[in-house]
Every structure is written in C-alpha cells, then in structure tokens.
Amino acid sequence: MNEVVAQLMQHRSVRSFDPSPIPEADLREIVAAGQMASTSSNVQAYSVVAVTDPALKRELAVLTGNQAYVETCPALLVWCADLNRLSRAAEAHIAPGEEAYADSAESFIVATVDASLAAQNAAVAAESMGYGICYIGGIRNRIEEVSSLLGIPSLAYPVFGMCVGLPDQPSGQRPRLPVEAVLHWNRYDAERGHGPVGEYDETMTRYLQARTEGRKSTPWTKIMAEWLTRPNRLHMMEYLNNRGFLKR
Amino acid sequence: MNEVVAQLMQHRSVRSFDPSPIPEADLREIVAAGQMASTSSNVQAYSVVAVTDPALKRELAVLTGNQAYVETCPALLVWCADLNRLSRAAEAHIAPGEEAYADSAESFIVATVDASLAAQNAAVAAESMGYGICYIGGIRNRIEEVSSLLGIPSLAYPVFGMCVGLPDQPSGQRPRLPVEAVLHWNRYDAERGHGPVGEYDETMTRYLQARTEGRKSTPWTKIMAEWLTRPNRLHMMEYLNNRGFLKR
Numbered sequence: 001m002n003e004v005v006a007q008l009m010q011h012r013s014v015r016s017f018d019p020s021p022i023p024e025a026d027l028r029e030i031v032a033a034g035q036m037a038s039t040s041s042n043v044q045a046y047s048v049v050a051v052t053d054p055a056l057k058r059e060l061a062v063l064t065g066n067q068a069y070v071e072t073c074p075a076l077l078v079w080c081a082d083l084n085r086l087s088r089a090a091e092a093h094i095a096p097g098e099e100a101y102a103d104s105a106e107s108f109i110v111a112t113v114d115a116s117l118a119a120q121n122a123a124v125a126a127e128s129m130g131y132g133i134c135y136i137g138g139i140r141n142r143i144e145e146v147s148s149l150l151g152i153p154s155l156a157y158p159v160f161g162m163c164v165g166l167p168d169q170p171s172g173q174r175p176r177l178p179v180e181a182v183l184h185w186n187r188y189d190a191e192r193g194h195g196p197v198g199e200y201d202e203t204m205t206r207y208l209q210a211r212t213e214g215r216k217s218t219p220w221t222k223i224m225a226e227w228l229t230r231p232n233r234l235h236m237m238e239y240l241n242n243r244g245f246l247k248r
Numbered sequence: 249m250n251e252v253v254a255q256l257m258q259h260r261s262v263r264s265f266d267p268s269p270i271p272e273a274d275l276r277e278i279v280a281a282g283q284m285a286s287t288s289s290n291v292q293a294y295s296v297v298a299v300t301d302p303a304l305k306r307e308l309a310v311l312t313g314n315q316a317y318v319e320t321c322p323a324l325l326v327w328c329a330d331l332n333r334l335s336r337a338a339e340a341h342i343a344p345g346e347e348a349y350a351d352s353a354e355s356f357i358v359a360t361v362d363a364s365l366a367a368q369n370a371a372v373a374a375e376s377m378g379y380g381i382c383y384i385g386g387i388r389n390r391i392e393e394v395s396s397l398l399g400i401p402s403l404a405y406p407v408f409g410m411c412v413g414l415p416d417q418p419s420g421q422r423p424r425l426p427v428e429a430v431l432h433w434n435r436y437d438a439e440r441g442h443g444p445v446g447e448y449d450e451t452m453t454r455y456l457q458a459r460t461e462g463r464k465s466t467p468w469t470k471i472m473a474e475w476l477t478r479p480n481r482l483h484m485m486e487y488l489n490n491r492g493f494l495k496r
Binding site for chain 2: 002004005009032033039044051056087090093105117120124129135151152153176188190221222233246248
C-alpha cells in the first residue's frame with residue numbers, strides 16, 4: 001500500500017479542533033486542489049464559501065443543529081452546487097427567449113456531483129497538510145436560513161459544510177462495510193450483500209459497545225431502519241424548486 | 249506543496265489505455281480506499297459495478313455515446329447511488345406499513361453525494377498507484393438500458409462510470425477557473441466572478457488553440473451557453489421517479 005492510499009485508509013472525521021486560524025494560503029491551496037478534480041464538460045458547477053468569521057460560525061452552529069465544532073473549527077467551508085456563475089457567464093451568448101436547462105434533474109446531478117468531487121479532493125489535500133475535516137450535512141437542516149445568511153443566489157445551493165482545522169485530540173475510525181458488500185463484478189448482484197451486511201452488523205455492534213462502554217449496541221441494519229423512517233429534511237424539494245432546480 | 253497535493257494538482261483525464269488487465273487486488277484496493285471517504289450518517293449509500301468483461305464494455309461503449317475508451321480501458325467502474333442495499337438490510341426492523349423516506353430529494357442528495365465522495369477517493373487512490381482515470385457522465389445517456397444491462401435494482405442508479413487503466417500516452421491538463429472565481433470569504437459575492445471568468449475565457453481560448461493548431465478557440469463562456477441551451481438527458485427525472493427517487 002503506497003503512502004497516498006495509506007493516508008486515505010487513515011481517514012477519520014475530526015470534531016475537536018485547535019482554535020488557531022488557518023493561514024489563508026493554506027485554505028486557497030486546499031480549494032485549488034479541490035478544483036483539480038474532474039468536472040462534467042468543464043462546467044465547474046460549484047462554489048465554496050469559506051466561513052472564518054466567529055459570529056457567522058456561531059450562527060451556523062445553531063442552524064446546523066447545535067454542532068459545537070461548526071463554531072469551534074477555525075474554518076467552515078460551505079460547498080455549494082452552483083449553476084448560477086456559469087449561467088451569468090453564459091448570458092451574453094444566449095439569445096433572448098432561448099431555452100436553458102439549468103432546471104433539469106440532469107443539471108442538478110451535474111452540479112451536485114461536481115461540488116462533491118471537488119470537496120473530496122479538498123478533504124484529501126487538507127488531511128495531507130495535517131488538518132482534520134468533518135462533513136456537515138446539517139447545513140441542509142435550515143437551508144433557507146443558511147442560504148440567506150451566506151447570500152447564496154438562485155441556481156445554487158449549499159450541499160454540505162466541511163469543518164477544517166488542526167485536530168486537538170485523537171479521534172476513532174468508524175469501520176466500513178466489507179468491500180464485498182459494495183463491489184460487484186460485471187453485474188449488480190442483489191444477493192451478495194447479505195453475508196457481508198450480517199458480518200458488518202456484528203462489527204458495528206462491537207465498535208459501538210467499545211466506544212460507549214457497553215451502553216450502545218444497536219446493529220447497523222437497525223440504525224438504517226431508523227434513518228429510513230425518519231422524515232428527514234423534507235423541505236428540500238420545495239427549497240430546491242424555489243431555487244430553480246429539479247423542475248423537470 | 250506536499251506530495252499528495254502535488255499529485256492532485258497533476259490530475260488529468262486519461263482516455264487512452266494499455267489494454268492489460270488490472271489485478272483484481274488493485275481494483276479491490278481502489279474501491280476499499282473509496283469506502284474510507286466520509287458518508288452521511290454512515291449510510292454508505294453507493295455500490296460499484298466493476299465491468300471487466302470485454303463484451304459488456306463494448307455494449308457500454310455504444311450506450312455511452314461511442315466513447316472508444318469505455319471499451320478499451322481494462323476496467324470500467326460504474327458508481328451507483330444505492331439506497332436499495334440499506335433498504336433491504338433495514339427491512340427486518342421496519343414495521344409493516346411504516347413510512348420510509350428513500351423517495352425524498354434529501355435521500356437522493358445523500359446517495360448521490362455518498363457515491364461521488366467514494367468515487368473521488370477511489371480516483372485519487374488509482375492515480376497514486378499509477379493508473380489513469382476518466383469519469384464517464386455518458387453513462388446517463390441511455391441510463392435505462394445501462395441499468396438493465398448491469399441489473400441495477402430500484403432505489404439505485406448509475407451516477408457515472410469511471411475508466412481505469414494504465415495510461416498508454418501522455419495527456420494534457422485542462423486549466424481550471426482561477427481560485428478567485430470559486431472561493432468566497434464569509435459571504436457569496438456574485439460580483440467577484442466577473443474578472444476571473446474573463447481571464448479564464450482568455451486562458452481557455454489559448455489552450456484550445458494550442459491543442460487544435462488554431463482550429464478551435466471558443467471562449468469558455470460560449471461553451472457554457474451551448475451546454476446550458478442543449479436539452480441534455482431530459483429523461484433523467486422520469487427515469488429517477490420510476491426508480492423510486494425524487495418523489496417529494
């Protein structure tokens with residue numbers, strides 16, 4: 001295993017940070033490395049808002065579900081799928097009345113994937129530089145308010161946040177599904193998940209017990225049932241439609 | 249700049265491959281590195297179909313728009329957003345008639361982002377091992393047929409393909425937008441894109457001219473106008489609805 005793969009295999013989410021600011025040059029290097037990820041048809045349909053202002057981080061910590069580390073991390077990168085910049089850039093070349101398709105499911109996928117690939121490259125860069133990161137899906141909890149606060153325009157939306165900072169204590173690594181559960185050969189085999197998933201239930205039960213001194217031991221399949229049956233962020237469709245996304 | 253960042257900055261899409269097969273152990277290592285990417289609430293909502301069968305690659309090359317390298321690459325990884333595996337795994341813990349929310353826009357985002365983060369980690373791993381990669385968005389051109397061919401179940405969809413193999417000739421690197429165009433500080437500033445985008449139009453014009461011996465010189469903003477006004481993959485919404493996605 002080479003050093004890059006070894007670094008990827010060492011990934012863990014960091015939720016406790018040294019409060020010292022990150023040099024602006026490092027944040028720019030992290031984002032520039034993110035930009036080198038592949039992008040569909042070179043549309044580069046994403047933007048990043050780097051939040052370093054303490055008052056703003058405090059507000060965002062509340063809006064994302066009172067996650068203290070959103071406030072205490074030195075920088076919160078808010079990764080946005082963004083079809084707004086390219087739409088404005090293209091304006092001069094589009095005839096009045098000509099139809100544009102930023103509102104299609106396809107365009108939504110392109111922008112969401114572009115933002116995600118760039119963000120993950122940035123995460124790898126940050127970790128190589130000694131920083132720790134944590135994705136913040138909670139940015140979608142009160143996404144309307146987050147969007148107003150950060151001035152996100154139409155045809156753009158915050159996909160997730162990412163806390164970045166120097167870790168100030170070691171954090172544990174959560175085991176993943178066995179590779180057999182996710183990797184299929186030449187054809188998706190719905191049956192092959194069963195064995196590995198059962199094995200993973202046991203792995204996760206042991207992991208949770210060890211972390212909580214025996215207080216928690218919910219199997220992964222049960223946690224998934226709880227996740228699936230929770231009416232989570234059901235405002236997203238209306239929010240996205242109002243932003244001009246997913247209309248057809 | 250450290251070596252990992254240097255590798256990320258060296259990324260280029262590879263479209264011409266040495267045909268020799270990739271050892272299965274390498275493909276497993278690439279996917280396992282992908283799995284270490286962050287995942288929302290540990291749902292791990294993605295699967296990968298590794299297509300190595302020559303006849304299948306040939307069919308997929310046709311279905312993705314006659315991209316020869318889909319056939320000639322030794323392995324095509326088809327990355328699927330997958331809420332099917334976890335839904336089946338959770339079944340035993342869900343009461344009959346209890347409502348589940350795999351069909352929400354939120355769940356669709358979770359699965360699409362999960363697949364993308366894993367894929368980008370895998371891309372970084374593959375490149376560190378000397379392989380080249382190329383994302384294939386064309387997998388969505390005739391996605392219904394691709395899904396049948398690979399046996400993708402409901403509540404799952406192929407987000408993109410990824411050709412993997414040893415590069416057999418050097419390939420050029422496409423310049424990206426200046427970091428100033430994508431990185432905002434504390435608040436999205438719609439005005440700050442203008443200058444950098446104009447600069448990028450010039451960069452891309454020079455890049456295209458150099459690559460095509462002067463035959464092509466379309467500015468990026470015009471290419472974006474063409475992209476926006478092309479009715480691209482408008483079947484996606486209906487396809488996704490039929491798969492059980494994006495119903496609310």
